[in-house]
Amino acid sequence: MLKGTELKLFADTHALDGMTDKQVKILLAAIDVFAAKGYANASTKEIATEAGVAEGNIFSKFKSKRGLLNTIIQPVTKAIFPAVLTDFKEHQPLNPKFMTLHSFIEALVTDRVQFVRDNAAVLKIFVSEVLYSNEVRVELVKQFPESYWHNINQTLTQLKENHLMINWPNTEILKLMWAVVGGMVVGYLLFDQTLASQEITHIITALTKALAR
Incomplete structure (x- = not known):
C-alpha cells in the first residue's frame, strides 16, 4: 500500500x-x-x-x-535531484554546513536515503524500468533538467577549488558516487537489503576517504 x-x-x-x-x-x-x-x-x-x-x-x-x-516515473525524475545540492549552491562562499568533504557527502547521502525510504514503492518501479528498459533510460536522460548537470558540476568544482575534494574530472567523481550510492539503493529496493544506520555511516566514510584531497 x-x-x-x-x-x-x-x-x-x-x-x-x-x-x-x-x-x-x-x-x-x-x-x-x-x-x-x-x-x-x-x-x-x-x-x-x-x-x-x-x-x-x-x-x-x-x-x-x-x-x-x-x-509514475515523471515526478521521480523531477524530485530525484538532491535538495542538498541546491542548498549548497545558494550559499557563497561555501555553506558552513559543508565546511568539510565529510559533511557534504553526509548531507548528500542522508538526503537521498530519506528520499528512497519515503518513496520506496514508486522508486522500485522506477529503478526496475531504468535497469531493464532502454526506452525508459533514454526518456530519463531527456527529462533530466539541464540545471541538474549545471549545479552538480559547479558544486564539485567549488569543492575542488576549496581544496576539499580530489582533483579528478567531475565525470569520474560522479561515476564513483553513483556506483556506491546507486548500489545501496538498488540493493534496498530490489533485493530487500537493509538501509541500517551503520551501513550508511560506512558508505559516507568510504566515499569521504576515496574523494578526499
Whole structure:
C-alpha cells in the first residue's frame, strides 16, 4: 500500500493537478500493482480491479499502460535531484554546513536515503524500468533538467577549488558516487537489503576517504 509520503511526491511535483479522485485511485493502484508484479507482468485489468473502477477509465485519462508508467516515473525524475545540492549552491562562499568533504557527502547521502525510504514503492518501479528498459533510460536522460548537470558540476568544482575534494574530472567523481550510492539503493529496493544506520555511516566514510584531497 502506498505511503502518504509517496503521495506527497506526486502532489509536490503537481502530477495530480487536474486529476479526479477516480484517476488518483487508478494511479495509486498502478503503483501498487507495478511494484508487486513488475510493469511487464501487470495488466490494466488488474489495475482497474485494484482501483475499483472500470478498465475503460484507465484509457480515457492515461491512454495506455505505458501512459500510466510515464505518469509514475515523471515526478521521480523531477524530485530525484538532491535538495542538498541546491542548498549548497545558494550559499557563497561555501555553506558552513559543508565546511568539510565529510559533511557534504553526509548531507548528500542522508538526503537521498530519506528520499528512497519515503518513496520506496514508486522508486522500485522506477529503478526496475531504468535497469531493464532502454526506452525508459533514454526518456530519463531527456527529462533530466539541464540545471541538474549545471549545479552538480559547479558544486564539485567549488569543492575542488576549496581544496576539499580530489582533483579528478567531475565525470569520474560522479561515476564513483553513483556506483556506491546507486548500489545501496538498488540493493534496498530490489533485493530487500537493509538501509541500517551503520551501513550508511560506512558508505559516507568510504566515499569521504576515496574523494578526499
